[in-house]
Amino acid sequence: MMGRSPTFLPVDRRYAPNHMWAMPVEGGFRFGLSAYAVKLLGELRHLAWSVETPARVARAQRIGYVEGSKATSDLYAPVAGRIERFNPDVPADPTLLNTHPYDAGWLLTMPGGDATLLMSPEAYQKHLEAVWPLAQRLLKGQAGDRPA
Amino acid sequence: MTDEIAVIVSGPRHAGSQQQALQQQLVGALAGRPELAVSLIPHLYDLKPDGPAVRMLRSVAGDMIVLGWIYPRAAYWVLDANRIRGRMGRTAMMAEEEVTDEAPAARAGEEATQRTIWCLDLREHAEAGPYLEEIGRLAGIELAAEPAMSAKTAGAPHGAGRVQEERAPRWYPVIDYGRCTNCLECLNFCLFGVFGLDDEGSIVAEEPDACRDGCPACARICPAGAIMFPQHTDPGIAGDAAAAPGDLKLDLSQLFGGADVAQLAAAERDRALAEQRRHAPGTQEPGSGKPSDQDELDKLVDELDDLDL
Numbered sequence: 001m002m003g004r005s006p007t008f009l010p011v012d013r014r015y016a017p018n019h020m021w022a023m024p025v026e027g028g029f030r031f032g033l034s035a036y037a038v039k040l041l042g043e044l045r046h047l048a049w050s051v052e053t054p055a056r057v058a059r060a061q062r063i064g065y066v067e068g069s070k071a072t073s074d075l076y077a078p079v080a081g082r083i084e085r086f087n088p089d090v091p092a093d094p095t096l097l098n099t100h101p102y103d104a105g106w107l108l109t110m111p112g113g114d115a116t117l118l119m120s121p122e123a124y125q126k127h128l129e130a131v132w133p134l135a136q137r138l139l140k141g142q143a144g145d146r147p148a
Numbered sequence: 149m150t151d152e153i154a155v156i157v158s159g160p161r162h163a164g165s166q167q168q169a170l171q172q173q174l175v176g177a178l179a180g181r182p183e184l185a186v187s188l189i190p191h192l193y194d195l196k197p198d199g200p201a202v203r204m205l206r207s208v209a210g211d212m213i214v215l216g217w218i219y220p221r222a223a224y225w226v227l228d229a230n231r232i233r234g235r236m237g238r239t240a241m242m243a244e245e246e247v248t249d250e251a252p253a254a255r256a257g258e259e260a261t262q263r264t265i266w267c268l269d270l271r272e273h274a275e276a277g278p279y280l281e282e283i284g285r286l287a288g289i290e291l292a293a294e295p296a297m298s299a300k301t302a303g304a305p306h307g308a309g310r311v312q313e314e315r316a317p318r319w320y321p322v323i324d325y326g327r328c329t330n331c332l333e334c335l336n337f338c339l340f341g342v343f344g345l346d347d348e349g350s351i352v353a354e355e356p357d358a359c360r361d362g363c364p365a366c367a368r369i370c371p372a373g374a375i376m377f378p379q380h381t382d383p384g385i386a387g388d389a390a391a392a393p394g395d396l397k398l399d400l401s402q403l404f405g406g407a408d409v410a411q412l413a414a415a416e417r418d419r420a421l422a423e424q425r426r427h428a429p430g431t432q433e434p435g436s437g438k439p440s441d442q443d444e445l446d447k448l449v450d451e452l453d454d455l456d457l
Binding site for chain 2: 065
């Protein structure tokens with residue numbers, strides 16, 4: 001389906017369209033990046049936030065930047081709300097996302113927040129399948145545009 | 149070396165507690181040493197042209213060590229843009245390829261300078277130790293991490309000058325004249341009139357603050373990788389000498405931006421449309437006649453469109 005190795009999707013949480021998982025915690029959600037996203041980035045080298053907590057954010061507002069051995073990306077707020085806390089361990093050691101994307105490598109917490117966009121694991125699986133052919137073409141198209 | 153060395157400590161654009169602590173530790177250990185003349189200035193890249201900090205820096209005649217929160221290569225050429233010039237000093241923290249042993253060529257109307265400027269990036273280490281070791285090595289003195297005097301007060305400690313300015317974040321291209329070949333692609337490309345020519349016909353960022361905030365397009369079009377935007381998130385664009393020009397990674401922002409399937413499809417379709425236009429028979433090419441330049445240009449026009457000007 002998506003490359004050769006299957007992606008293990010924990011079923012104890014929900015997922016956002018931007019490939020973040022959302023784990024309900026007391027009074028809100030804790031977010032991190034799904035293994036799918038981490039795999040595309042490769043070995044994580046650098047992660048930095050561009051907002052300071054507490055930060056009121058709109059959905060898809062740019063909140064940071066991540067760089068891995070294979071790719072870079074801006075990071076965006078998964079839902080509208082207030083980011084209360086960033087995981088202090090991650091900027092110092094971004095490889096936590098490679099080794100523990102679903103627990104120790106969590107990224108941020110939002111008390112409350114608009115949960116209507118969050119998908120069940122099954123819905124996210126379908127989203128991945130729907131998005132993958134397009135994602136592939138985008139990625140390959142980008143690679144083809146680069147100078148040799 | 150009997151002349152004192154100027155040590156310029158420039159603050160970060162946004163001072164978090166870790167950065168403040170590092171800075172205070174450094175200034176505490178450096179200030180008061182007779183071999184060093186320590187000055188605190190705001191964020192190097194944001195300095196006002198001809199402002200008090202730049203004027204102070206220009207008044208320094210001898211060797212200079214500059215500590216900042218941007219890549220050393222970016223810092224060196226920001227200084228150069230402000231007519232603060234010297235031989236690029238080799239530090240233990242630099243990649244070998246970055247440093248040329250030649251002194252920079254004299255500019256018209258100025259004497260060639262023989263002094264050396266060393267730049268250090270304060271983002272590389274969280275502790276003061278490695279920086280004090282390097283500064284000690286350059287100055288030929290022993291520096292301990294224990295402060296020579298207390299640096300606990302928030303203001304400049306006794307023994308360090310401070311130059312303050314009203315701070316405003318800036319965004320403008322910084323030219324690395326070690327790489328620049330004066331091809332003038334940036335001048336032709338920029339839509340905002342940032343670039344111009346000096347009296348000798350060399351490219352300069354003539355109107356730096358005309359630059360559109362966040363736009364790094366000229367850095368991508370420069371064939372020599374000679375343009376830097378020190379605040380850009382991509383290290384290659386921000387001035388990391390280790391990132392070779394053309395060595396740019398995939399950018400997954402479109403995937404991670406929460407775009408839904410319809411948006412991704414539209415983006416994919418637009419890209420394909422552009423591809424089709426490029427290869428359609430009868431497509432006119434601009435003067436250069438080189439296909440690869442045209443592809444780069446289309447890609448950059450797409451990027452400009454995405455910026456939503």
